[in-house]
Amino acid sequence: MTGRLITFEGGDGAGKSTQTARLADYLADLGVEVVCTREPGGTAEAEAIRLLLVSGDRGWDPLTEAMLHFAARREHVEKRIRPALASGKWVVSDRFYDSTVAYQCYGQGVAPEDEAVLRRLAIGDLQPDLTLLLDIPVAVGRERALARQKSRYEAMNDDLHLRVRTGFLEIARREPERLAVIDAAQDPDSVARAVQTVVAGRFGLS
Numbered sequence: 001m002t003g004r005l006i007t008f009e010g011g012d013g014a015g016k017s018t019q020t021a022r023l024a025d026y027l028a029d030l031g032v033e034v035v036c037t038r039e040p041g042g043t044a045e046a047e048a049i050r051l052l053l054v055s056g057d058r059g060w061d062p063l064t065e066a067m068l069h070f071a072a073r074r075e076h077v078e079k080r081i082r083p084a085l086a087s088g089k090w091v092v093s094d095r096f097y098d099s100t101v102a103y104q105c106y107g108q109g110v111a112p113e114d115e116a117v118l119r120r121l122a123i124g125d126l127q128p129d130l131t132l133l134l135d136i137p138v139a140v141g142r143e144r145a146l147a148r149q150k151s152r153y154e155a156m157n158d159d160l161h162l163r164v165r166t167g168f169l170e171i172a173r174r175e176p177e178r179l180a181v182i183d184a185a186q187d188p189d190s191v192a193r194a195v196q197t198v199v200a201g202r203f204g205l206s
């Protein structure tokens with residue numbers, strides 16, 4: 001029996017970390033063994049790469065930046081995600097490769113063909129079973145994120161964040177069977193209920 005991979009995606013301030021934890025609790029209450037994780041990160045090695053990407057103020061070349069995200073992702077997939085799935089656990093990840101498509105391709109101009117090459121090299125054909133896109137207008141997400149210290153990405157301009165939102169919505173339009181779009185401007189309880197309805201329906205849980 002292999003587990004399931006569920007990912008959360010969306011712009012900054014959409015509430016992904018809260019909803020990742022709430023979905024993990026919901027699944028655990030149903031008796032599912034869950035691994036709750038995040039990207040960039042999820043292993044010590046990938047968290048070390050995260051520090052370079054998220055808290056530094058370096059001006060990476062965009063393709064270099066995509067390579068760093070995939071380097072972190074390979075560590076995460078090989079050492080944490082695949083072993084968990086192989087032992088029947090469900091993995092809930094706060095971000096996965098759709099973030100690279102949205103931020104590095106739509107946001108920073110990396111060619112989609114280059115992302116595809118990196119993805120295949122780093123993680124083969126692994127795909128999430130379900131991706132929950134927490135969609136929120138950029139201004140609302142940015143307002144919410146004001147309270148915390150800005151990451152390198154949060155410090156980037158509104159235009160980039162608008163392109164990132166468009167990117168996520170286009171991915172959802174292209175792959176409607178994998179991605180469900182959730183209105184993340186609602187209060188957290190309503191978002192959590194919407195997430196649970198999608199997950200229960202998709203996997204036949206009750």
Ligand code: TMP
Binds near residue numbers: 054
């Ligand atoms: P977080 O704020 O959701 O923890 O994510 C850290 C930042 O990293 C977020 O602003 C988006 C960015 N990011 C990318 O640009 N590409 C990626 O592939 C991933 C996973 C995250």
